[in-house]
Amino acid sequence: MDRVKIDLTPVQGTMLATLYARALDSRTPHPILGDRTAEEVVDRIDYDWRRTGTRAPWDAAMLALRARQLDRWTGEFLSAHPRATVLHLACGLDTRVHRLAPEPSVRWLDVDYPEVVDLRRRLLPPPAGDYRMLGASVTDEDWLEQAPADRPVVAIFEGLTMYLHEEQLRQLIQRICGRFPSGQLLFDCFSKRLVRWSRAWGRMGGSLREVTQSWHWGLDDPRELEGWHAGLSYVDDLYVVDQPDLDRLPTAARLGLWLTARVPGGHDSGRVLRYRFQTLP
């Protein structure tokens, strides 16, 4: 079978790094996610994977840990709301819907740029159930109208917030909270310092220049977002280096995470967050 060639913008192409990380994790003796489909998809793409910059064992571990935590929170939400809508934004080639295999009562919408959705169609098996893909920029105003507003929603966006300007993210969150009766937002973010330092490093010609120049938004105080919409409240968060069962990781990955947690700014550099919202009377 011919391997698929890639023609994406630098920001769209970042989903290759997360895909490759999940494939690398899957190849370890004790995978965190065990995403075999990611491995198969990597083999079907004609690409020099070294360009992703994902090489070290802790890169794969950190990205897999982040994905696993978002899977867990999504699973908890769907257990409590079996007739929910899932908005999986900036889905890339992530197999979250395959990993979670939701009940047929769940409505699932995977959203990313049209070019990325086109690749998804070509490379990933169609999941069972009430599933749709939508090609759009999440910063556009009208795509959300294609998601019926009749159910509680869980909106998951992994690896997206850093690529948005604050005003774009604020409007996105306000549109979601304004449309659905209640729900949760599950996402990851970088610290303000990591965004600032990475941009400066990129300007000096550092690695992954094009990607880091596209990073705009970071967060230090999760309560900041509560001011963005009445009814939006912070539930909890978890730094990636504080995730449970790190002791099960291979030694190199454990060491990398241990060091990350101890360099200045390292511990707080990346985390996953959970918010809830409801329409106030």
Ligand SMILES: C[S@@+](CC[C@H](N)C(=O)[O-])C[C@H]1O[C@@H](n2cnc3c(N)ncnc32)[C@H](O)[C@@H]1O
């Ligand atoms: C780092 S990748 C993460 C992909 C996926 N969530 C994962 O974990 O594998 C970032 C993704 O965000 C998508 N993205 C960035 N800005 C977007 C926008 N404005 N609208 C839709 N997708 C966007 C990119 O196309 C890319 O697929």
